Amino acid sequence: MSMLNHSGLLIFTDLDGTLLDYHTYSKEPAKPALNMLEDLNIPLIIVSSKTRAEIEPLLDMNCMTSIFIVENGSAIFLRQDIGLRAEQTGSDLDKYHRVVLGEQYNNVLEALQLSAYECNVRIRGFSDMSIATVSKITGLDMEGAARAKQREFSEAFLFEDDPAKLASFTHTLEKKGFTCIEGGRFLHALGRCDKGQALERVLNIYSHKHPQTSWQTIALGDSANDHAMLAAANIAVVIRRHDGTYMDYPAQHNQRVIKPHGIGPAGWNEAIMQILNQTFKSG
Ligand SMILES: [Mg+2]
Numbered sequence: 001m002s003m004l005n006h007s008g009l010l011i012f013t014d015l016d017g018t019l020l021d022y023h024t025y026s027k028e029p030a031k032p033a034l035n036m037l038e039d040l041n042i043p044l045i046i047v048s049s050k051t052r053a054e055i056e057p058l059l060d061m062n063c064m065t066s067i068f069i070v071e072n073g074s075a076i077f078l079r080q081d082i083g084l085r086a087e088q089t090g091s092d093l094d095k096y097h098r099v100v101l102g103e104q105y106n107n108v109l110e111a112l113q114l115s116a117y118e119c120n121v122r123i124r125g126f127s128d129m130s131i132a133t134v135s136k137i138t139g140l141d142m143e144g145a146a147r148a149k150q151r152e153f154s155e156a157f158l159f160e161d162d163p164a165k166l167a168s169f170t171h172t173l174e175k176k177g178f179t180c181i182e183g184g185r186f187l188h189a190l191g192r193c194d195k196g197q198a199l200e201r202v203l204n205i206y207s208h209k210h211p212q213t214s215w216q217t218i219a220l221g222d223s224a225n226d227h228a229m230l231a232a233a234n235i236a237v238v239i240r241r242h243d244g245t246y247m248d249y250p251a252q253h254n255q256r257v258i259k260p261h262g263i264g265p266a267g268w269n270e271a272i273m274q275i276l277n278q279t280f281k282s283g
Contacts, residue, residue, distance in 0.1 A: 007042060007279055008213045010206060011272070012069075012199050012229060014221040014239075015048040015058070016183075021264045022242040023139070030265040033272035040276070043067065045202060047195045047219075047229055049183045052077065053150035072181060072188050072225055073198035074102030074153030084205050101198060102153040103191030108178060112155055112189045115172040121165050125157035125189075138185065154190035156183070182224040195221075196228025218275060220268055223247055231255075237271040239264060 013019050020027050027034070037044055046055055046068040052075075059065045066079040076099040078084050080092065090099040102108075109127055116123045126134055126149050135145035137158075148156075159166055170180040173189060181188050199219060206215055219226070219233035222241050230236035230249060237258045238249045244263070251257040258274065260267030 007040065008215050009042050009275075009279065010045065010203065010215055010217050011037065011042060012045045012047050012195075012202070012217065012219045012233065013268070014195075014223070014226050014229070015046060015050060015055075016185075017222040017241060017264055018220050018226070018239045019046075019265055019268050025140075027265050029262070030268045030272075033269040033276070036276055037272065040280075045069065045199075047073070047198060047221075047226075049154070049156070049186075049188055049225060051148060051150050052152065053147040054144065057147075067202060069195065069198045069202070071102065071152065071154040072183070072190055073193045073195040073229075074190055075100045076198055076201060078205070084209055086201070086205055099201060100153070101191070101193040101201065103178065105151050105153055105155070108153065108155050108189050108191070111173060111176045111178045112157065115169060115176065119165060119169045119172050121159070121161040121169050123157050123169075124160055125155045126151060127155060154188050156186040156188050159187055188225065194228040195226060196230075196232035199229050199232045218272075220271065221247075222264070235275065237268075239267050239271075 016022065019030055044065050046065060048055060048070065049072045050070065052070045055068050055070060066082045069076050077096040080095055080097050085097050086099045090097050112125065131142055131145045131149060134148055135142050138145060138148065140148060173180050177192060179190055179192055199217060203215060203217060217233040218235045218237065219229045220237040220239055221230055222239040224247060231252050235256045235258065238246050240246055240260065240263045242263055246259055258271045260270040262270050
């Protein structure tokens with residue numbers, strides 16, 4: 001397969017609430033832009049809080065989705081046939097080359113439970129919930145909920161206690177070497193990694209393989225867990241949420257920020273079309 005990408009663009013996208021509609025999980029409004037990326041051979045890199053088991057069935061959305069990042073930056077999966085590798089730190093697993101940036105699930109659960117005990121707070125994670133409960137809370141069907149429970153590096157959980165206690169709980173977890181971040185619906189506990197570090201790692205892998213190309217990164221996201229990824233990109237697209245709001249995002253130095261009008265995948269389509277039109281207009 002040809003991997004030629006004359007533009008040097010690399011697109012990193014969140015899924016829920018960004019490329020996928022918050023309520024229906026549909027990506028239909030983003031179809032025109034997705035087709036354009038496919039025609040132009042521009043890599044679309046999925047960066048989600050979702051698990052590998054949840055992301056794999058979605059990969060037919062674009063022929064260039066050969067790279068995905070799971071569980072909020074915990075691990076990068078590069079399909080082996082695209083020939084991109086991180087020699088020192090990666091290892092082969094099934095049809096992928098995998099780079100782990102986070103911690104194993106059991107270690108995350110242990111730190112989470114210990115922190116909850118020490119702070120005397122009530123939390124409820126996916127590991128405590130049945131598939132039916134996860135389905136009810138997320139709106140995923142039973143198969144989707146089962147896939148969401150196949151966690152490898154992070155725990156999604158609800159903080160069922162006084163919100164005033166959340167800061168000290170987060171601090172306790174951090175002292176144990178873990179991170180707590182807010183997603184669209186849940187809090188997530190994971191190792192010391194984030195979507196921004198994952199973006200930089202993928203960019204390094206591309207730069208190593210194609211040192212002559214001047215890569216331009218675009219990141220699209222809607223929630224606090226996307227903040228580091230947006231901050232690491234050349235162009236940050238802040239996607240409008242289902243309630244009409246945008247997350248607080250101050251532009252980084254020398255960074256272009258786009259806030260499309262459309263909600264979720266409609267705004268995704270708007271922003272990518274705008275960037276592609278500007279990039280290829282003069283060419
Ligand atoms: Mg999101």
